[in-house]
Amino acid sequence: MTRRPAGHTEWCGRDHRCNLGEHRSDPIMVDLPGHGRAVLVRVRTAAGRDHAEIRLRVALAPAEPAARRQLAGLLADVRQAVTRAAIAAQPRPRRAA
Numbered sequence: 001m002t003r004r005p006a007g008h009t010e011w012c013g014r015d016h017r018c019n020l021g022e023h024r025s026d027p028i029m030v031d032l033p034g035h036g037r038a039v040l041v042r043v044r045t046a047a048g049r050d051h052a053e054i055r056l057r058v059a060l061a062p063a064e065p066a067a068r069r070q071l072a073g074l075l076a077d078v079r080q081a082v083t084r085a086a087i088a089a090q091p092r093p094r095r096a097a
Helices: 064-089
Strands: 027-034 038-042 050-058
Touching: 027 064
Parallel strands: none
Antiparallel strands: 027 038, 038 050
């Protein structure tokens, strides 16, 4: 069984990151030395669905209670970001003319 590769998108990195029919953009990085880093990659799956893949690395406080508060805050922020993205993807109702 042979698989015909799909064409690259305009944003695709066009290298080894494209694998099994998936296309991946070059990473976009936000780096705050000593504090954290975020890496965003746009991905189009073999099924044609686009996704944002985000990796975060955040420096945690040395004291356990403060680190746990940070983690709880991060989780709430990530949940809000995912919810906001899901709402933005919903089609808007048409207005009556």
